[in-house]
Amino acid sequence: MELPDKATCHRALQSRDPRFDGLIYVGVKTTGIYCRPICPARTAKYENCTFYSSAAAAQEAGYRPCLRCRPETAPEFASWRGTSNTVSRALALISEGALDGEGKSVDALAARLGIGERQLRRLFLQHLGASPIAVAQTRRVLFAKHLIHETQMPMTEIALAAGFGSLRRFNEVFHTLFRRPPSALRRKSSVSRPDVEAGITLTVRYRPPYDWESMLGFLRARAIPGVEVVESDCYRRTVEIEGAIGTVRVSHLSKKNSLCVTIHFPNVKALPAILTRVRRVFDTGADIETIDAHLSNDSHLAPFVARRPGLRAPGGWDGFELAIRAILGQQVTVAAAKHLAGQLVAFHGKRVPRSFENHPGLTYTFPTAKRLASVESIGLGMPAARIKALTAMTEAAVRDPNLFSPLGTIEEAIARLRDIPGIGEWTAQYIALRAIRETDAFPTSDVGLLRGIAKVDGVPATPARLLRRAETWRPWRAYAAQHLWSADSVDPPNAGLVGRARS
Numbered sequence: 001m002e003l004p005d006k007a008t009c010h011r012a013l014q015s016r017d018p019r020f021d022g023l024i025y026v027g028v029k030t031t032g033i034y035c036r037p038i039c040p041a042r043t044a045k046y047e048n049c050t051f052y053s054s055a056a057a058a059q060e061a062g063y064r065p066c067l068r069c070r071p072e073t074a075p076e077f078a079s080w081r082g083t084s085n086t087v088s089r090a091l092a093l094i095s096e097g098a099l100d101g102e103g104k105s106v107d108a109l110a111a112r113l114g115i116g117e118r119q120l121r122r123l124f125l126q127h128l129g130a131s132p133i134a135v136a137q138t139r140r141v142l143f144a145k146h147l148i149h150e151t152q153m154p155m156t157e158i159a160l161a162a163g164f165g166s167l168r169r170f171n172e173v174f175h176t177l178f179r180r181p182p183s184a185l186r187r188k189s190s191v192s193r194p195d196v197e198a199g200i201t202l203t204v205r206y207r208p209p210y211d212w213e214s215m216l217g218f219l220r221a222r223a224i225p226g227v228e229v230v231e232s233d234c235y236r237r238t239v240e241i242e243g244a245i246g247t248v249r250v251s252h253l254s255k256k257n258s259l260c261v262t263i264h265f266p267n268v269k270a271l272p273a274i275l276t277r278v279r280r281v282f283d284t285g286a287d288i289e290t291i292d293a294h295l296s297n298d299s300h301l302a303p304f305v306a307r308r309p310g311l312r313a314p315g316g317w318d319g320f321e322l323a324i325r326a327i328l329g330q331q332v333t334v335a336a337a338k339h340l341a342g343q344l345v346a347f348h349g350k351r352v353p354r355s356f357e358n359h360p361g362l363t364y365t366f367p368t369a370k371r372l373a374s375v376e377s378i379g380l381g382m383p384a385a386r387i388k389a390l391t392a393m394t395e396a397a398v399r400d401p402n403l404f405s406p407l408g409t410i411e412e413a414i415a416r417l418r419d420i421p422g423i424g425e426w427t428a429q430y431i432a433l434r435a436i437r438e439t440d441a442f443p444t445s446d447v448g449l450l451r452g453i454a455k456v457d458g459v460p461a462t463p464a465r466l467l468r469r470a471e472t473w474r475p476w477r478a479y480a481a482q483h484l485w486s487a488d489s490v491d492p493p494n495a496g497l498v499g500r501a502r503s
Contacts, residue, residue, distance in 0.1 A: 433481070
């Protein structure tokens with residue numbers, strides 16, 4: 001999305017229009033501060049305002065973040081998706097730390113994306129108004145500011161969690177940007193530092209509306225025993241990152257348009273990665289109004305979109321976990337796939353330490369690719385072809401750590417997955433949709449989608465006809481798929497084949 005003209009931006013600022021929150025940022029020349037359009041401060045004069053499409057662009061222009069509206073809490077979403085998938089993929093990698101630490105460079109990031117460094121810089125300036133390094137730096141600063149405001153973590157831990165190489169560098173950046181030490185940003189509070197049992201609690205904002213019940217229902221039907229627990233109001237799961245184990249709990253703060261995320265994890269450096277995964281699973285980055293408006297241009301689909309405002313495309317917590325789950329679900333019901341996944345975890349998962357057993361249903365982590373590759377036998381009662389597919393996927397994931405990263409085009413991602421023995425078009429599209437987060441992925445042969453489009457159009461459909469029908473839904477076919485699956489939801493929750501319907 002291109003930045004609206006200045007007059008439109010200023011009207012949005014005057015009215016504190018929440019529809020523009022996360023889409024634009026305003027730099028005020030007289031104060032040197034940049035704000036969200038919903039900032040409660042007195043509206044600056046038109047001639048004193050400069051508008052930017054990202055916080056990084058405002059910060060690179062010399063403005064510092066507002067302490068009242070807190071730009072770090074703005075909804076994080078990509079309004080430019082569909083116009084630059086390369087920028088979308090690059091930002092996903094940056095959020096996972098692709099530019100944090102020694103040996104990480106823009107040149108290396110560009111190489112992972114299959115383009116030149118100059119082209120990547122040009123795309124970032126075009127779509128975000130800032131360089132990749134500036135975006136990564138702003139991400140670190142704003143995440144640190146988020147931790148300062150919402151937790152009682154020591155500054156040393158905050159510096160590590162935000163990706164700063166040292167406390168000294170952390171302090172220097174904050175002195176330069178805010179003209180005060182980091183500790184001065186922390187509001188006085190009677191709340192003491194939480195202990196290990198309390199965990200670290202943060203909020204993740206999204207752009208409303210949000211169909212929370214549908215999201216929980218989707219995750220509940222597929223929750224892996226021992227790894228995931230979905231209760232009436234929250235989602236819990238185990239977490240393993242680089243050998244360390246913990247848990248996460250996610251609940252809904254509807255009045256604040258936010259998710260409440262409580263993390264129990266021994267290594268604070270993993271906090272950004274954990275929050276990135278939460279955002280991926282719960283699809284908080286979707287510009288859902290734009291998506292729903294686009295899909296509503298289809299007169300037949302529009303009533304179904306209106307029935308489910310804010311319906312998201314749930315992501316996968318981990319690419320390898322999601323891929324294995326998809327293979328387990330080939331040609332069996334949702335319940336059967338869930339049972340098989342529970343067996344796999346019980347046989348090969350890692351036991352959660354007692355210090356992190358904060359729920360009786362969270363007992364194991366999902367086995368990593370390296371761990372599964374080292375076992376003599378997977379031990380599951382399944383057809384030989386599916387066992388071979390599991391083995392092939394495991395070996396591929398070990399060989400290529402970037403197998404589920406958003407690299408290249410969707411066609412390249414599908415081709416990369418289909419090269420793995422036992423992975424057909426449906427499985428590849430489904431993995432691309434949920435693990436790689438391709439917004440245009442679309443498993444056309446899915447029986448649930450075929451039943452759904454039959455209900456939408458009132459006539460039976462074939463995969464070929466559905467593929468042609470879906471052309472007008474680009475680049476949001478993954479969201480159209482969710483609406484078609486929802487249209488088919490009159491069937492019992494476990495009806496249909498997982499590998500061919502609503503896995």
